Amino acid sequence: MQVSRLHRVAVIDYDFCQPTKCGQPCIAFCPPVRNRIEAIKPGEKGFPVINEVLCIGCGICLDPDTPVITEIGLKPIREISVGERVLTHKGRFSSVLSKSVRAYTGPLYRIRVYGVPDTIALTEEHPLLTASKRRDGRGFTFAWKTPPELTEEDYLCIPVIQADGGLGAFMLNGNTGPDGLARSLRPQLTFELGLSFGYSLANGCTDCVKVVFGSTRESPAEKVKEMLERHLGIKTKNGGSGLSAVNPESSANPFGESEGSKRIPLSFLSAPLDFLKGIVLGLACAGRNGVTLRISRNDAYVLKLMAAKVGQPLCLSKTTLEGGKNAYVASLVEDKKITSWQGYQLHPIDSVSIEYVKDYPVMNLEVEEDESYNAAGLVVHNCVKKCPFQAITIVNLSEELGKDLTHQYGINSFRLYRLPYLEEGKVIGIVGKNGIGKTTAIQILSGHIVPNLGRLDGERSLYDVARVFRGSLIQDYMTKLANGSVKVSYKPQYIDMIPKVVKGKVGTILSKVGSGDRVNKLIDVLELRNLLDRDVSVLSGGELQRFAIAACLAKDANAFILDEPTSFLDIKQRFKVASAIREAALSGNMVLVSDHDLAVLDYMSDKVFVFYGEPGVYGIVAGPYGVREGINILIEGYIPDENVRFRNERISFQLKPPTEAYEESHSALYWPSITKTYDAFRLEVDSGCIYPGEVIGIVGPNGIGKTTFIKILAGVERADAEFQLPYRVISYKPQYPEIRDEKVEAVLRQAAGSKFETDLYQSELIRPLGLHKLLERNVKDLSGGELQKVAIAEALSKDAEIYLIDEPSAYLDVEERYMVAKLLKRITRERQAYTFLVEHDLMVLDFASNRLMVFSGEPSVRGHGSKPMDLRSGFNTFLKEMGVTFRRDHQTFRPRANKPDSRLDRQQKAAGEYYYPTPTSE
Ligand code: SF4
Ligand code: SF4
Structure with a gap:
């Protein structure tokens, strides 16, 4: 068997690490440390540092013939592939995320347990889950022990299958x-x-x-x-x-x-x-x-x-x-x-034998959330398992990839492998989860970070970096960046920082950044004319975004890099921004855009790079791909040319709207016609009703009264003629989540009450949103996406009858948006609640909503909200007003915006089908 070497990545999240509270078990239990090899040792202020060369990745420890139960039967570990589902210590099947191999020299322990036909063979340093009888005779205690630590009193633990697939009958x-x-x-x-x-x-x-x-x-x-x-x-x-x-x-x-x-x-x-x-x-x-x-x-x-x-x-x-x-x-x-005992069957150890091996291949599986069950034992990474605050991640990547390391922030810190690149006359899109290096790549390509190629011992020049990418388009780009022939204009992700550094009126600032003609054109396309006299400090999120894009595209540059240009924009504005960005590439300029709205990214890009990896640990760049192929790769979660599965589930789109029928009933919630008049704005909303278990999506341009309607329902605003809904308990997630000086755990505990401790709550909300890692953090220190997820969880934690959720997708990545949409729909149905969802991302509306209310009118002047209508009518009404049609991708069924006046655009407009056409055979 060929043994491939590994490139080990050990990352410690120092935001979570609390060495004064934990007793540093990560160091105490490290097998090399026990043998006086400092694979992990205390660094500054007691925070541990892992030496990736000395670390043996002690999760890699099993004989390749070790049998593992997979969903389709028993297989030796050597035959198991990434993506297969194996039985885990929790008694359920989970997908294999990666498989590791290393050459091992030392004693190999063969452990035979009573009642199981095979031995388990593993390296000396690796811990197994064991149980031993308590002294008082009342049950057992569990402990992780390495093979030399096993005693005759120990039992090995076989997980009891938990899943009950509801298989009630058999063919x-x-x-x-x-x-x-x-x-x-x-x-x-x-x-x-x-x-x-x-x-x-x-x-x-x-x-x-x-x-x-x-x-x-x-x-x-x-x-x-x-x-x-x-x-x-x-x-x-x-x-x-x-x-x-x-x-x-x-x-x-x-x-x-x-x-x-x-x-x-x-x-x-x-x-x-x-x-x-x-x-x-x-x-x-x-x-x-x-x-x-x-x-x-x-x-x-x-x-x-x-x-x-x-x-x-x-x-x-x-x-x-x-x-x-x-x-x-x-x-x-x-x-x-x-x-x-407690979800395991315990088998006493019969015998332990030792054999000395040299360069013996040993393997292990990384399994989603769990450890795999191998023969008679359960084995895991050591320091990773011992850390009570989940601060350590150890990943084994292929040695090949190690050569592609582009940037590493520090010892035991995040690293980025490979880089995307820009091309003249093209719009390059980049897609992927949050936290896997897109912004790092953008910072490098815009010249804000000089990549260190993983060497932390001194500064590199851009010329040094260019030489490393010899023979590629990156070399060309980096050389031009170094000699100043690439002039980059960059729009950052977090536009709320702009008013802190840019002072003055919109018109004055724009006139200073670029030529008159170009600025004027952008002012019209991005609808900024009525904002020219406004001070930057008073702009709303959407206004600030359009101003920032205009300022970026107006500059005298030949490379334009825009990080998340669609946040806070309505759908019409998003497509206008997309057109302005495409326009920027027409004269031979280079353009790179990172965005989570796939429909818009698809519309504006020529090529796509896909980022995958583990948030906060590592990110890998794959591509470039044609735009359709690249986005489909993201949807499918699989990169065919690298044979890498980076997500277990594909994101699935519905080709037709669901046909749900609701009957008028006493439990439906009715509202009358509503008006609300301000000095310069008037809102009218038609009467309507919502049924229990239903999500009503609310869609329309910015500044048209959607949030006002929600606030009236929530009782935060009063309508002109006051009315009394049969109010019950309401939970409201505002558009801009409140930033508090409080721990995340305290916020969620207060919202969830006693159910915070339950498994159901943890598995329904906390884990799917990845909040278990944020519980110790202060809300005021969270990023935009983290804050958004905490606000969503807080709103859904309350046992309310009415949920009012305003723009949950801002700052979330595609996977998180999909998850939130599904969560909203499921929780509403299970609790038979009434949910109103204001949203600009069509994908989220499509996944979460049962019906739609369409808002129209003139922003900041007048707005009208329709009665709720079925999804097909709702999308048709809304998109007709926007003048945009969508075809469906024949492979993934995801909506793809048609080019204006293309054959399909004309056909669909004639047929009145703007969003749910029959699939094309493109
Ligand atoms: S994975 Fe952790 S416990 Fe194991 S050798 Fe490396 S540092 Fe030590
Ligand atoms: S066990 Fe975890 S929290 Fe404690 S020092 Fe190690 S990494 Fe930090």
């Missing part, structure tokens, strides 16, 4: 019927059926076992009876109480026709407990002292896990049959050696 393949078609039937998975299957598997006596099926309602029972007799030749007799019974001697064998072809379906692991109990008992009772099963090793493990799930200690051992074939002996254990 029995029947004989071929008279019409020549193969038949199948779906009996309920009862205890008796399991018992029968257990006997059948063991070839045991079946005299006393009957499968009882059917129901007290006559017709289904009769149907099953008829199917059994007709297609499987199984005779049934009346078992009384309207039930029928069948002797399983004649029943079809669900595990295969012959002994050699027996196979236990892995789906049985998620079958009802009664059924599993039946199988295990049926199997074991077939022979008092054990049954020899001619089944595969895979099936032996499946049986073991079934038994663990029903709390039945089942002991398996290997034997060799005549002819040299392996078989397995299963027996119920009566001596209580195997026992269950």
Whole structure:
């Protein structure tokens, strides 16, 4: 086997690290440190520092033949690929994120445990999850121990499958019927059926076992009876109480026709407990002292896990049959050696043997959130697991990638691999999650950071950097940046900082940055004319954004770099900005844009670079790709040319709006026609209603009264004619989340109350939004995206009946937007709440909304809000006003904006279908 070397990345998040509170277990438990090799040691003020050369990545420790249960059966670790789902210590299946290999020299420990047929072989430094009896005899305590630390009193832990897939029935393949078609039937998975299957598997006596099926309602029972007799030749007799019974001697064998072809379906692991109990008992009772099963090793493990799930200690051992074939002996254990404790089945250690190996390949899997279950043990990274504040991340990347390191912020800090580049006359888009280096890349390409190529020992010049990228377009760009022939104009991501450094009136500032003609054109395209006399310090978010874009594009430069130019803009403004950006590239200029609105990025870009990695740890640049291919890669979460899966789920779009019907009912919430008059603005909203469990999306230009309507519903503003909604408890997320001097945990605890501690709350809200890592942080120190997620979680934590959510997607990346949209829809449905969602991102509206209210009018003068309408009518009404049509990508079904006056644009406008056309075959 070829052993590839690894490029180790150890990152410590010093915002989370609290060395004075934790006792520094990361250092105390490090295997090399125990051997006096300082792989991790205290640095300044006690904060640990990991030496990536001395660190052995002690999570990589298993013999390549170690069996691992995957969703499709047992496999040696060497055959498992990234993306496959394996059983984890939490008793559920999770995807493999990466697989690591290293060459190991030293003692290899082979540990045999009672009741499991295979040994687990691992390196000496790696810890296993063990349990030992408490002194007071009341249960067990868990501890991670390295092989040399194991004692005879220790037990290894096998996770009990938690997932109950709701598999209530099982397809029995029947004989071929008279019409020549193969038949199948779906009996309920009862205890008796399991018992029968257990006997059948063991070839045991079946005299006393009957499968009882059917129901007290006559017709289904009769149907099953008829199917059994007709297609499987199984005779049934009346078992009384309207039930029928069948002797399983004649029943079809669900595990295969012959002994050699027996196979236990892995789906049985998620079958009802009664059924599993039946199988295990049926199997074991077939022979008092054990049954020899001619089944595969895979099936032996499946049986073991079934038994663990029903709390039945089942002991398996290997034997060799005549002819040299392996078989397995299963027996119920009566001596209580195997026992269950807190989600694990505990198996005592039988023996430990040691073998010295040299350059022996050892492996491990990184599994999403969990550790994988390998043979009889659970193994993890050491310091990572020991840190109580989740401050350490260790990642093993390929050595090849190590050569592409472009920039590293410091020791044990974030690093960026590779760079995107700009091209003359092209708009280059960059996409990817937050926190994986897009802004770092932009800072490098705009000349604000000189990349250090991972060398932290001194400054590099841009010429040095250019030489490293010899032969590529990056070399050309960096050389020009160094000699001043590339002049960059840059718009930063956080525009709220602009008023702190730029003082004066909009018109005056713009007239100073560029030529009159160009500035004038931008003022018109970006609708800034009525803002020219305003001071920059009083501009709203959307106004500030358009001003910043105009200032960037007006400059006398030949490279324009814009970081998130669509935040705070409405859809019409976004497309206008997109046109202005495209225009900037027409005269041969270079343009690079980073944005999370995929529809707009798709519309304006010629090529796309995709960023992937782990937020705060590392980012890798892939590409360039054609714009359609690049965005589809992001949607699919898979980079075909690098064979890298960076997300387990694809983001799925709906081709047609959902057809949900609501009936007028007393539980619907009605509002009358509403008007609200200010000095210079008047809002009118049609009467309407919202049904329980419904999300109403609110869409329309900025400055047209959407937020005012929400505030009137929330009781924050008063309508002209006061009205009384049947108000219940309301939860409101404002457009601009409040910045407080409080810990995130305190904010969320206060909103969630006692349910903060529950698993459901943690798994429903905290983990999906990644807030578990922010709990210790102060709200005032959070980034825009983090603050947004905390505000969303705070609003959804409250047990309200009405949720008013204003622009949740600002600052969130594509994945986070998708997650928030799904979360909103699910929580609203489950709580039967009423939710109003103001949003500019069509994708979020499409995912989350059941119906739409469309706001129109003249910004800052008058606004009109429609009645709620179905999604198709809502999008058509809104996009007709905007003059934009969308076709669908045939692979991902994501909406793609048509070029104005293109064939499709004209066709769809004629058909009145602006958002849900039939898929094209592009
Ligand atoms: S992964 Fe952590 S515990 Fe293991 S060798 Fe490296 S620093 Fe030490
Ligand atoms: S265990 Fe975690 S919190 Fe404690 S010093 Fe180590 S990294 Fe920091």
